[in-house]
Amino acid sequence: MSDDPILELQGVNKSFGPVDVLHGVDFKVYPGQVTALIGDNGAGKSTMVKCIGGTYTIDSGTFLFEGRPVTVHSPRDASELGIEIVYQDLALCDNLDIVQNMFLGRERVNGVTLNEISMEKAAQDTLKSLSVRTVKSVRQRVSSLSGGQRQTVAIAKSVLWNSKVVLLDEPTAALGVAQTAQVLRLVRRLADQGVGVVLISHNMNDVLEVADWIATLYLGRMAAIVKRSDVTQTQLVELITTGRSGDIGMTTSAATTSAQGGTPQ
Numbered sequence: 001m002s003d004d005p006i007l008e009l010q011g012v013n014k015s016f017g018p019v020d021v022l023h024g025v026d027f028k029v030y031p032g033q034v035t036a037l038i039g040d041n042g043a044g045k046s047t048m049v050k051c052i053g054g055t056y057t058i059d060s061g062t063f064l065f066e067g068r069p070v071t072v073h074s075p076r077d078a079s080e081l082g083i084e085i086v087y088q089d090l091a092l093c094d095n096l097d098i099v100q101n102m103f104l105g106r107e108r109v110n111g112v113t114l115n116e117i118s119m120e121k122a123a124q125d126t127l128k129s130l131s132v133r134t135v136k137s138v139r140q141r142v143s144s145l146s147g148g149q150r151q152t153v154a155i156a157k158s159v160l161w162n163s164k165v166v167l168l169d170e171p172t173a174a175l176g177v178a179q180t181a182q183v184l185r186l187v188r189r190l191a192d193q194g195v196g197v198v199l200i201s202h203n204m205n206d207v208l209e210v211a212d213w214i215a216t217l218y219l220g221r222m223a224a225i226v227k228r229s230d231v232t233q234t235q236l237v238e239l240i241t242t243g244r245s246g247d248i249g250m251t252t253s254a255a256t257t258s259a260q261g262g263t264p265q
């Protein structure tokens with residue numbers, strides 16, 4: 001497993017007119033690990049995710065991908081690097097089946113139109129590689145799937161396209177207990193395949209269960225990035241609500257950088 005981050009933000013700032021939203025944000029995503037991104041409403045999580053996904057362009061700071069500075073000006077730039085965002089409202093088409101959804105807009109690869117049989121097999125193989133057993137047939141229409149199954153299809157789609165970093169926006173927000181457990185297992189398997197996973201979540205139980213690293217945004221600043229094993233739920237709640245927690249609270253870039261000096265054991 002690599003000790004080098006696959007994606008890194010250094011001192012990133014983003015404003016909307018007079019509204020400063022992100023201030024000097026540092027962030028790292030490691031391949032094969034889950035980094036949770038948490039913070040109160042309005043802390044700047046969505047803005048940060050949209051900067052990573054190319055919906056917004058950063059005003060200043062450095063965006064590194066696989067160690068090289070990159071400019072991400074559009075979702076296309078991000079997806080060409082291998083960055084995929086699975087939004088909460090899942091961009092799936094209800095009237096299409098699982099295969100059609102997984103290949104939507106990408107039916108041609110390197111100028112070659114894929115045939116139905118190869119698309120069906122690729123969809124099946126991807127679900128199998130993630131040990132997904134809850135989906136009976138890849139020819140099932142998405143409208144007939146449960147919330148958990150829909151999340152599964154959206155996450156599997158990112159694997160099918162060899163994404164290197166996948167950001168999941170509140171993937172369990174609308175799910176019950178059993179489906180949440182299923183999706184969290186899938187999140188772990190995604191990381192086990194070497195993907196750098198970012199989990200945006202308000203749910204502390206989910207975060208504590210699945211994350212390797214936890215990054216807390218507070219009023220647009222990175223309050224702390226800590227190893228899951230080094231933090232308690234109480235400390236996380238303090239970080240979210242005050243930006244500090246005893247000796248965990250770190251508001252400087254230097255502190256954040258040293259906190260992420262290595263991968264968790």
Ligand SMILES: Nc1ncnc2c1ncn2[C@@H]1O[C@H](COP(=O)(O)OP(=O)(O)OP(=O)(O)O)[C@@H](O)[C@H]1O
Pocket residue numbers: 016019021039040041042043044045046047048
């Ligand atoms: N396009 C915009 N123009 C002006 N202000 C914006 C814009 N987008 C976000 N903001 C402001 O930036 C701040 C951070 O918003 P953002 O949606 O990134 O927070 P969040 O952490 O994702 O919140 P939530 O958990 O509620 O989704 C908020 O104060 C918001 O009002």
